[in-house]
Structure formats: structure tokens, C-alpha cells
Amino acid sequence: MDFDDRIPIYYQIKQYICQEIIVGHFKPEDKIPAVRQLALTLTVNVNTIQRALAELVNDGILESKRGRGNFVTADLKRLNEMKHSIVEEQLALVYDRLTDLQITPEEMVRDLTDYIDKRKGEKQND
Amino acid sequence: MDFDDRIPIYYQIKQYICQEIIVGHFKPEDKIPAVRQLALTLTVNVNTIQRALAELVNDGILESKRGRGNFVTADLKRLNEMKHSIVEEQLALVYDRLTDLQITPEEMVRDLTDYIDKRKGEKQND
DNA sequence: TATAGTGTAATAGTAAACTAATACACTAAT
DNA sequence: ATTAGTGTATTAGTTTACTATTACACTATA
Structure with missing residues (x-):
């Protein structure tokens, strides 16, 4: 993955995971994927993945189960709020x-x- | 000035100065203002101001005259390009x-x- | 010519993000 | 019970942005 070096990587990973949930690659x-797998895929350190995941757990987007893995929340309302707030954040910025x-x-x-x-x-010119 | 701590301060200062030029507070x-004055106003270190200004000089937006000060370029075409590229950058992001x-x-x-x-x-509710 | 105001440079130190490496704790399946 | 796969924690080290401080160079003007 290519990161914008003006923004912390862990923050961009948070965005990436939210995005994968929103587009349905990661379902409720x-x-x-396991933290070590994500670290390989995104070519960053496990600690950086861990930091992003910890915040998403704290945000109620993921649930972490020791020894089993990280799971997308079943709380559809929460996921909807998340999508809405991301879109609104982008619109507010611009x-x-x-x-x-x-x-x-x-x-x-x-x-x-x-x-x-x-x-x-x-x-057209692709 | 309040900064977004996800983005380098020097980068936000670049944006601020461009903005002041675009809205006409700083004219061609x-x-x-002097670097020490800007540092006071924006409550950051002179070096941080210097870094932002150096890049703007490099971008052809400012001209630096030792012992006299920093001046907005007289190149209106360059300023127009600058504004256009900033707007487009924002649209591209969103x-x-x-x-x-x-x-x-x-x-x-x-x-x-x-x-x-x-x-x-x-x-309405202001 | 002295002085105040300006940009510029250099050094040292701090804080935060990130990496690297290792160890530990829990779960599931063999 | 052992083992492979998982999350979690800790420690040490690097890099980068930022701050603090000091010194220097140039310009204008009193």
C-alpha cells in the first residue's frame, strides 16, 4: 500500500479498514486478516497495525478476541454511523x-x- | 492559530500563507510579515516558519530578500496557477x-x- | 557609522511515529 | 498434551517534525 507521508500510517490504516468494511470486503x-498478515500485506510493522486496530476497537468498529482474531462488529447501526461520519468529514474538509x-x-x-x-x-483514455 | 495535529505544522503554514494571498490579505x-513576527502570531518557532517560506520561495510564490523581507511574487500567472492547483487538489482528495x-x-x-x-x-442559529 | 530590523544558518534537545525483535497469553485442533 | 495460529505487551532504536538558542549577514535609516 502506498501511504501519504503527510499523515500518520496508523491513521491511514484505520481509513483503509473502514473502507474495506464499507465496500463489503470485510463483512459484519x-x-x-490476522495482525501479522495485515502487517505483511500493508508492509508495515505489527505494532502499527495494532495501534490502528486498538483505536477501531475503541471506536466500536472491531471486536478483538484474544487467540481468535479481530472481528467486524455485528452492530449495523454503528457501521452506518461510521460510514456517514466519514463521508461528512470529507465534505466538511473540502x-x-x-x-x-x-x-x-x-x-x-x-x-x-x-x-x-x-x-x-x-x-476515455485508459 | 489552531493546527490539525495529523498534518505537519510547516505544511499548514504554507497553506495559510497561500490562503492569505488568494483572499488578498497579502498582495502581489x-x-x-517578518519571520519573527509570523512566529509570534502563529505561535511556532522561527525555524518552522522558515521551512514553510523556503518551500514557497522554491515554488515561486514568494521572493526572499535578505535584510529586507519576504515578498509575494509579482507573477500573477504563477499565483493563478497556485490557486487553481489548490482548489483542484481539494476536489481530487474528496x-x-x-x-x-x-x-x-x-x-x-x-x-x-x-x-x-x-x-x-x-x-441561522449563530 | 551605529543601530534596528530583516533573512539565514547551525547546533542541541524533545516528542511522536514507526520499526525490530522478543516474549507472553489465549484458542482451536490434532 | 502438543502445536499452530492468534492477539498483546515490552523494550530498544531510528527518523522526522518541532523547539530553543545563538550567531551571522544584509539593508535601511537616524
Whole structure:
């Protein structure tokens, strides 16, 4: 995995795992890969994985069972909240940043639409 | 100034200075505050200011004149590129992240519009 | 020419994230 | 009971961002 070196790796791993849950690669109540396996896959140290997982356990996203593994929570409501808050966090980031640059909400929507069109245009050339 | 502790301070200072230029607080060819003054205002060390400024000089946004101060470039084209790339960087971030979460471009625009409405609603209660 | 204001450089020390390595504790299955 | 697979904890060391401090170099001006 390629990390953004401006952001702590353990934080990006948290995001990665949430993402895998949201898109359904890790399902509710399912066991996720072992810490040593994740460390190999993501090419980071076990401690770094551990730190990310500990926070996700604390957030109620994962449950850890000693000797058995880490499991995605069965609490669907919690998972839904998680997805919603991640999306909202992203929107808040871009909204606040562009507001600071004196870009109006109307311009933001237009800029985003333009950007999407641009990306769609690029997709043709794949 | 309050910093996001997930991102290096010097990087956030770069963003802050670009922002002040874009919104017109620091104008082309104008002198920006002295490094020691910025350090006081932003409550960080001079070296941290220096690091941010050095990168902005390297980016062609500022010009440094020993014994006189740091000045915003007179190159309006460069400043325009800067603004454009910052906006695009923000849009790319949110686009990529939401795409990873299997949110379609159409949903993104709708989500952003909804979020804007929500923020406008909050504004009433200020 | 002396002085105040400026950018620049260098050194030392601190804190946090990360790595490396090892050991321990629990579970399940042979 | 042994063993393989798992989570957890600890210790030591590296790297990077940041701070603190001091010194130096240049500019403008009184």
C-alpha cells in the first residue's frame, strides 16, 4: 500500500479498514486478516497495525478476541454511523477549505461538477 | 492559530500563507510579515516558519530578500496557477476518497449539496 | 557609522511515529 | 498434551517534525 507521508500510517490504516468494511470486503461479524498478515500485506510493522486496530476497537468498529482474531462488529447501526461520519468529514474538509479561499457554495458545486467531467473525460483514455 | 495535529505544522503554514494571498490579505509584490513576527502570531518557532517560506520561495510564490523581507511574487500567472492547483487538489482528495467508498459522482454532487444546505441551516442559529 | 530590523544558518534537545525483535497469553485442533 | 495460529505487551532504536538558542549577514535609516 502506498501511504501519504503527510499523515500518520496508523491513521491511514484505520481509513483503509473502514473502507474495506464499507465496500463489503470485510463483512459484519466476519474475522478480518490476522495482525501479522495485515502487517505483511500493508508492509508495515505489527505494532502499527495494532495501534490502528486498538483505536477501531475503541471506536466500536472491531471486536478483538484474544487467540481468535479481530472481528467486524455485528452492530449495523454503528457501521452506518461510521460510514456517514466519514463521508461528512470529507465534505466538511473540502467545504471549509474552499470557504477559506472565498469560494461560494454555488461555485463549489459547479467546480466539483466540472472536475467530475474532467475525470470522466480522462477515463476515455485508459 | 489552531493546527490539525495529523498534518505537519510547516505544511499548514504554507497553506495559510497561500490562503492569505488568494483572499488578498497579502498582495502581489507586497512584503509579508517578518519571520519573527509570523512566529509570534502563529505561535511556532522561527525555524518552522522558515521551512514553510523556503518551500514557497522554491515554488515561486514568494521572493526572499535578505535584510529586507519576504515578498509575494509579482507573477500573477504563477499565483493563478497556485490557486487553481489548490482548489483542484481539494476536489481530487474528496473525489478519490468518496470513490473508494463506492460513492458515484452523481451521489457526490447530491451529498455536497445536502451538506451545504445543512450548513446553511446551522448558520441561522449563530 | 551605529543601530534596528530583516533573512539565514547551525547546533542541541524533545516528542511522536514507526520499526525490530522478543516474549507472553489465549484458542482451536490434532 | 502438543502445536499452530492468534492477539498483546515490552523494550530498544531510528527518523522526522518541532523547539530553543545563538550567531551571522544584509539593508535601511537616524
